[in-house]
Amino acid sequence: MSLIPGVREAWGDEMSRKLYLIFSGFVFLLVAIFHLFRLAEHWPIVVGTTTVPYALSYVGLPGSTAYCVWAIWLLSRDKQPT
Numbered sequence: 001m002s003l004i005p006g007v008r009e010a011w012g013d014e015m016s017r018k019l020y021l022i023f024s025g026f027v028f029l030l031v032a033i034f035h036l037f038r039l040a041e042h043w044p045i046v047v048g049t050t051t052v053p054y055a056l057s058y059v060g061l062p063g064s065t066a067y068c069v070w071a072i073w074l075l076s077r078d079k080q081p082t
Contacts, residue, residue: 014078017078018075018078021071021074021075021078022071022075024067024071025067025068025071025072025075028064028065028067028068028071029064029068031060031064032060032061032064032065032068035057035060035061035064036061038054038057039054039057039058039061042054
């Protein structure tokens with residue numbers, strides 16, 4: 001969306017949306033893989049003197065996977081002819 005009504009951005013709205021969905025889907029895929037490996041390999045995460053509980057990965061894995069699948073679904077929906 002352009003700041004000036006009636007003027008399109010250089011890349012266009014559709015290209016920006018597609019790039020956003022590809023990038024965010026890839027980032028959420030990486031986050032999901034990290035959570036999966038953390039749970040499988042029992043990797044500890046320590047921030048300062050605080051240990052991050054594994055429960056965070058039990059919540060983060062399905063959450064990040066869902067966002068990744070949602071981005072892929074939105075991309076595939078955009079490719080279908082109307």
